[in-house]
Amino acid sequence: MSVQSTAEPRAAAREKVMCRSNVKLGFVVAIMVGIAAPFVVYPVFLMKVLCFGLFACAFNLLIGYAGLLSFGHAAFFGSAAYVTGHALKVWGLPPELGILLGTLTSILLGSAFGLVAIRRQGIYFAMITLALSQLIYFLALQLPFTHGEDGIQEIPRGYLFGVLDLRNTYAMYYTVLAIFIFGFGVVWRTVHSPFGHALRGIRDNEARAISLGYRAERFKLVVFVLSAGLSGLAGATKSLVFQLATLTDVTWQMSGEVVLMTLLGGDGYAYGSGGRSGSSACA
Amino acid sequence: MTTILGVPAQALSGQLLLGLINGSFYAMLSLGLSVIFGMLGIVNMVHGALYMVGAFTAWMMLTYLGISYWGALLIAPLVVGVLGMVIERVFLRYLYEVDHLYGLLLTFGLTLVLESMFRYNYGASGLPYPIPAALRGGNDLGFVYLPTYRGWVVAMSLAVCFGTWYLIERTRLGSYLRAATENAILVEAFGINVPRMIALTYGLGVALAGLAGVMAAPIYQVSPTMGSNLVIVVFAVVVIGGLGSIMGSIVTGICLGLLEGLTKVFYPAASNVAIFIAMAIVLIVKPAGLFGREP
Amino acid sequence: MTDTASAAMLEINDLNSFYGESHVLHNVSFHVGRGEVVTLLGRNGAGKTTAMRSILGIVPKRCGSIRLCGKELVGLPRYQIPRLGIGYVPEERGIFASLNVIENLLLPPIIKKGGMELEQIFALFPNLNERASTQGTRLSGGEQQMLAIARVLRTGAELILLDEPTEGLAPVIVDQIELAIRTLKDRGFTILLVEQSFRFASKVADRHYILEEGHVVDMIPNAQLASKRAILNQYLGL
Numbered sequence: 001m002s003v004q005s006t007a008e009p010r011a012a013a014r015e016k017v018m019c020r021s022n023v024k025l026g027f028v029v030a031i032m033v034g035i036a037a038p039f040v041v042y043p044v045f046l047m048k049v050l051c052f053g054l055f056a057c058a059f060n061l062l063i064g065y066a067g068l069l070s071f072g073h074a075a076f077f078g079s080a081a082y083v084t085g086h087a088l089k090v091w092g093l094p095p096e097l098g099i100l101l102g103t104l105t106s107i108l109l110g111s112a113f114g115l116v117a118i119r120r121q122g123i124y125f126a127m128i129t130l131a132l133s134q135l136i137y138f139l140a141l142q143l144p145f146t147h148g149e150d151g152i153q154e155i156p157r158g159y160l161f162g163v164l165d166l167r168n169t170y171a172m173y174y175t176v177l178a179i180f181i182f183g184f185g186v187v188w189r190t191v192h193s194p195f196g197h198a199l200r201g202i203r204d205n206e207a208r209a210i211s212l213g214y215r216a217e218r219f220k221l222v223v224f225v226l227s228a229g230l231s232g233l234a235g236a237t238k239s240l241v242f243q244l245a246t247l248t249d250v251t252w253q254m255s256g257e258v259v260l261m262t263l264l265g266g267d268g269y270a271y272g273s274g275g276r277s278g279s280s281a282c283a
Numbered sequence: 284m285t286t287i288l289g290v291p292a293q294a295l296s297g298q299l300l301l302g303l304i305n306g307s308f309y310a311m312l313s314l315g316l317s318v319i320f321g322m323l324g325i326v327n328m329v330h331g332a333l334y335m336v337g338a339f340t341a342w343m344m345l346t347y348l349g350i351s352y353w354g355a356l357l358i359a360p361l362v363v364g365v366l367g368m369v370i371e372r373v374f375l376r377y378l379y380e381v382d383h384l385y386g387l388l389l390t391f392g393l394t395l396v397l398e399s400m401f402r403y404n405y406g407a408s409g410l411p412y413p414i415p416a417a418l419r420g421g422n423d424l425g426f427v428y429l430p431t432y433r434g435w436v437v438a439m440s441l442a443v444c445f446g447t448w449y450l451i452e453r454t455r456l457g458s459y460l461r462a463a464t465e466n467a468i469l470v471e472a473f474g475i476n477v478p479r480m481i482a483l484t485y486g487l488g489v490a491l492a493g494l495a496g497v498m499a500a501p502i503y504q505v506s507p508t509m510g511s512n513l514v515i516v517v518f519a520v521v522v523i524g525g526l527g528s529i530m531g532s533i534v535t536g537i538c539l540g541l542l543e544g545l546t547k548v549f550y551p552a553a554s555n556v557a558i559f560i561a562m563a564i565v566l567i568v569k570p571a572g573l574f575g576r577e578p
Numbered sequence: 579m580t581d582t583a584s585a586a587m588l589e590i591n592d593l594n595s596f597y598g599e600s601h602v603l604h605n606v607s608f609h610v611g612r613g614e615v616v617t618l619l620g621r622n623g624a625g626k627t628t629a630m631r632s633i634l635g636i637v638p639k640r641c642g643s644i645r646l647c648g649k650e651l652v653g654l655p656r657y658q659i660p661r662l663g664i665g666y667v668p669e670e671r672g673i674f675a676s677l678n679v680i681e682n683l684l685l686p687p688i689i690k691k692g693g694m695e696l697e698q699i700f701a702l703f704p705n706l707n708e709r710a711s712t713q714g715t716r717l718s719g720g721e722q723q724m725l726a727i728a729r730v731l732r733t734g735a736e737l738i739l740l741d742e743p744t745e746g747l748a749p750v751i752v753d754q755i756e757l758a759i760r761t762l763k764d765r766g767f768t769i770l771l772v773e774q775s776f777r778f779a780s781k782v783a784d785r786h787y788i789l790e791e792g793h794v795v796d797m798i799p800n801a802q803l804a805s806k807r808a809i810l811n812q813y814l815g816l
Contacts, residue, residue: 071387116567124522130515131518135556142552462676462677472636472659472668
């Protein structure tokens with residue numbers, strides 16, 4: 001975490017270190033709250049908050065730090081949910097593999113979308129991602145394994161790593177919490193890495209970043225795929241929690257919702273969009 | 284029986300006709316989107332919802348007031364146009380200075396509001412709207428059976444599209460509009476009331492959507508979500524054709540409708556996604572779109 | 579309306595203009611009499627164009643008083659200002675690419691009776707008639723400048739704001755523009771001219787205001803130009 005601060009002026013660095021210790025403290029408190037919360041609040045509600053919070057974080061990585069507004073993120077969220085659901089229910093895979101498979105699906109899909117969409121910028125980018133996600137919506141409507149309007153229901157939660165029975169609400173909750181912390185950590189590391197700094201440089205002035213030798217398109221593609229993958233992780237987890245993967249997950253309204261969630265949390269601020277927008281999703 | 288590429292000619296021309304009808308709607312809607320984007324810099328996502336409002340206005344006028352299709356054809360676009368001007372004055376005018384994305388978000392929000400308002404009052408299922416008596420029946424043209432109403436829709440929308448094209452490209456009012464799209468401040472410095480013109484342009488653009496809604500009511504059922512999937516297809520049309528080109532929108536809209544019809548004949552499963560795939564291919568081959576200029 | 583007020587066509591008092599944080603014009607005051615040709619002279623960035631744009635209200639913020647025939651312009655909606663009788667020929671001409679020559683020419687609406695007829699305009703600028711259906715920006719620079727001037731002559735505007743009409747034009751075209759401005763003066767138009775070229779200004783104008791860093795620092799009648807040559811050179815940094 002302290003690697004890149006060496007390059008900064010000393011005073012700013014000191015301030016940053018202080019900030020960081022506050023942030024660290026904040027994280028510890030947040031994790032404690034996360035651990036204690038299911039004893040106070042209805043756990044299923046909390047799991048929903050965490051799933052959508054992770055989805056919003058993933059989205060925020062894209063708009064807040066790369067300045068790319070995707071209007072098609074439901075495609076990643078929803079298709080991962082479908083694949084995970086199918087893998088668990090039909091193929092009988094264990095949950096960790098199911099989630100992995102769902103996430104991989106959305107990474108693949110994100111690569112394909114990304115390659116097409118980053119050819120245009122700004123408002124076109126939004127329209128293209130929207131149109132591509134609608135393609136996924138129609139696929140989900142027509143492909144046999146998604147069961148059309150019914151969706152995949154009664155997805156078995158199974159045993160995590162073959163031992164932990166996820167039918168137990170608390171076991172499920174802590175699994176979701178761990179996944180959320182993992183996803184949030186990935187976002188956090190990305191944002192605070194040289195890669196994240198380069199991204200912000202591209203966002204603020206693409207021409208200058210290119211003239212400095214950054215291959216802006218490649219950066220955008222990588223962050224797009226990362227964001228897609230984390231959205232998929234959120235969708236896969238969601239299908240496990242609710243044992244359900246339906247068309248709602250892939251609609252463009254869902255894509256719009258995650259945009260609104262993120263903007264309510266304040267784009268560019270990882271913490272805000274994490275918890276707060278997750279709760280607004282459930283409101 | 285004649286066959287073309289192993290498909291009965293009758294089926295082929297039938298699907299092409301359906302494609303032409305869809306294409307007419309795409310053309311009318313993308314035309315409005317293009318005009319609005321050119322002038323206001325707003326990607327008008329609420330376009331689909333206003334198309335739905337147009338259809339509902341026709342339905343309500345018939346159900347509650349007994350006003351026929353012909354009355355609705357005139358009044359519903361006016362209602363939608365006025366609604367549009369109110370939207371422009373109340374919301375959109377504050378967004379011209381900021382990034383285009385905010386316009387997209389605001390109009391997305393308005394879409395949700397309008398759709399849920401109608402869903403709350405009329406439910407999610409479709410309401411039937413009868414074909415006006417004068418346009419019932421049909422003619423067998425030999426190669427295809429043409430229901431009168433569908434023929435009317437194609438003719439009418441082509442007339443409206445080319446009328447709009449003429450208005451913008453060939454008239455005095457259109458020259459104001461083109462000039463203001465290029466440099467609104469200078470046009471204002473000549474004494475033209477640009478804010479009013481912007482409101483009227485938006486009103487005209489969405490009135491086209493309202494008119495399309497009335498024309499669609501007897502073909503598709505009137506339902507709160509009838510516009511939301513359509514508007515995304517129209518977005519794809521606009522991405523392919525390029526925003527800001529009037530003729531580009533019309534031609535692309537109709538061609539993509541036909542492409543969709545063809546897909547229905549040769550590979551029905553892909554017909555819903557044909558346009559999106561076409562969009563991806565165009566973006567890979569020619570990123571600026573077919574008639575495009577970057578905003 | 580008092581007689582003194584109507585004697586000055588345009589009267590500007592204590593005009594201050596701002597672009598965001600930067601204060602561009604400071605208490606600028608000057609007037610233009612009916613039928614006069616007045617120039618604003620000054621170096622690059624002295625505020626000449628801003629003064630012109632302030633009259634039309636196309637700067638982010640301005641305060642002070644700008645009166646046209648006694649009527650206050652500050653506070654009016656932008657589109658109403660030209661309707662009181664101002665024709666604007668912007669810097670870089672402002673010809674619309676998506677309009678052809680005739681559409682460009684007919685764009686500014688008629689605001690008063692007494693504007694020039696199309697035939698009279700074509701008599702003044704014969705090139706425009708020949709190229710009526712050409713796309714506006716396909717014209718040469720000189721033709722575009724003529725189109726930009728011609729555009730405001732039909733409207734009935736009595737005051738014409740000309741922003742750097744000779745910029746980047748060949749000497750032979752500059753002569754034509756000069757002739758056009760003289761013709762307009764003879765027809766009774768009042769002209770406010772922004773110029774970098776003092777040589778050109780001295781051929782057409784009655785009086786010159788000198789702007790320096792947003793202030794009006796001097797006014798020189800054209801007749802005294804020869805005797806004030808040294809001080810003028812100092813102002814303009816020649």
